[in-house]
Amino acid sequence: MSRLVDTQRAYDRISQLLDQEMRNRKGSTTELERFRQTLDVAFYLLGWAQFEYLVRKEAEDQIEAKAKGHTVERHAWNYLKANLKGLAVRLRLDIIFHGNPVVRNSLDKDYTLRNEAAHDYKLPKEAKDISGWLKSLEKLVDDF
Amino acid sequence: MTTSSPTQRQILVHIGNRHVVFGPTGTIPQAILFDPTTDSEEFLRVADENENAENQIVSSLMVRGLTRLPPSDASLGADIELRDDSEHRLFVDIKVKDHDPRSRDYDQATERLKNAASARKRLEVWYFNIERLKLHVIYLEGTQLRFEELVPLKVWEMTSDGIFSREHVAEEVDDWLKRVTGLYDEIQTWLSGLPGLTCDLSRSVTMSEELMQKFAVADREIPILDIVENQQVVASFVPRGLWIIGAHGRIDVITREKTQMLIARRNANGFDWWLVAPTDRRQLALFDNKALLALVGEP
Numbered sequence: 382m383s384r385l386v387d388t389q390r391a392y393d394r395i396s397q398l399l400d401q402e403m404r405n406r407k408g409s410t411t412e413l414e415r416f417r418q419t420l421d422v423a424f425y426l427l428g429w430a431q432f433e434y435l436v437r438k439e440a441e442d443q444i445e446a447k448a449k450g451h452t453v454e455r456h457a458w459n460y461l462k463a464n465l466k467g468l469a470v471r472l473r474l475d476i477i478f479h480g481n482p483v484v485r486n487s488l489d490k491d492y493t494l495r496n497e498a499a500h501d502y503k504l505p506k507e508a509k510d511i512s513g514w515l516k517s518l519e520k521l522v523d524d525f
Numbered sequence: 526m527t528t529s530s531p532t533q534r535q536i537l538v539h540i541g542n543r544h545v546v547f548g549p550t551g552t553i554p555q556a557i558l559f560d561p562t563t564d565s566e567e568f569l570r571v572a573d574e575n576e577n578a579e580n581q582i583v584s585s586l587m588v589r590g591l592t593r594l595p596p597s598d599a600s601l602g603a604d605i606e607l608r609d610d611s612e613h614r615l616f617v618d619i620k621v622k623d624h625d626p627r628s629r630d631y632d633q634a635t636e637r638l639k640n641a642a643s644a645r646k647r648l649e650v651w652y653f654n655i656e657r658l659k660l661h662v663i664y665l666e667g668t669q670l671r672f673e674e675l676v677p678l679k680v681w682e683m684t685s686d687g688i689f690s691r692e693h694v695a696e697e698v699d700d701w702l703k704r705v706t707g708l709y710d711e712i713q714t715w716l717s718g719l720p721g722l723t724c725d726l727s728r729s730v731t732m733s734e735e736l737m738q739k740f741a742v743a744d745r746e747i748p749i750l751d752i753v754e755n756q757q758v759v760a761s762f763v764p765r766g767l768w769i770i771g772a773h774g775r776i777d778v779i780t781r782e783k784t785q786m787l788i789a790r791r792n793a794n795g796f797d798w799w800l801v802a803p804t805d806r807r808q809l810a811l812f813d814n815k816a817l818l819a820l821v822g823e824p
Contacts, residue, residue: 397783397784400779401779403761403763403779404758404760405758406728406758410729410749411731414730501575501623503735506735506766506768506770509766509769509770509775510786510806513806
């Protein structure tokens, strides 16, 4: 179980508080909706940040394991290990999801959306259900 | 068409994957001079609509009735030059932003316009707000600084299925509003036999989804349905969005205990509403009279 579970639980709780404010007619609906949009974008980016960290760690573990092998490829893996810092997220995803191109392609698309959201603070429609989306990330991490 | 009046022009540009016709607002309605079937130039689709937007606008820009030329005077720093039938020339400096021009932008534009005027050239500065699809034209009339705002008269996108236009988006928004109010009518009918429960539609949320902004469809107010018992709201139906993955719209049902998603799915005759289980998004239950009564705590 990763930090993503805590993030999802925190999101659910705060989101529920906002919903109850909405139900109890406390404050303007426009303002509450704006709070919700801000909350959604913040947790979307936080979820991605946590997922990226886990992807980084997992890729490092896999590279390290392969660098310990006895085939000629271990030299290439060792080279990669020495240059881990510069390894882009997409390349790390390639390593982790090499055997699952469907997930790899979907994450690639998600990562593009994440980069856009980090600049324009707009949530892609793929992630409008933040709680469900955080849960799906956690499932991916479980399957690493 | 002459170069003299920004308020009579119609301008076609490509912004991202869209074709947008800008024209005057607040004047007598006029025919749109560009047509998707004849004026849709093929261009490469882009993933990021903001990337390279200025080059895209400069290279695609057309003004109906005026001829486009490469700028004949490089010292003005204009992006394009336009000429009318009487050989009057107009230089245009194009700026692309994701917001309306700010005071600093106006100051810089004023400086440029004055320099051009002292060189006896006609220059206009055009600010495209690509976020909200607006075109601000800044120019000098004599020595007087003038501003005009042009609005999108038509927006369309060429897709593999044909032309997808602003009208399609507006129709979908209208349909969503109809479906939401239709659901509310049904809920009121279901509750009509229950004393003590009343429905209140006095509140609303603003619908301003990304697709609406892209196609310059005005924001809409969508009603919230509150079910009230003893002056307390026992359930609020809050429309959250129309364009979501896997459904044709979502309303959140907020009760005292929890929030549940209600999603619309297409059936043979139209749409059904389904309640999504909070613990497992794949579990759906048809939203009917019985489900409503369970939500509001009635036997």
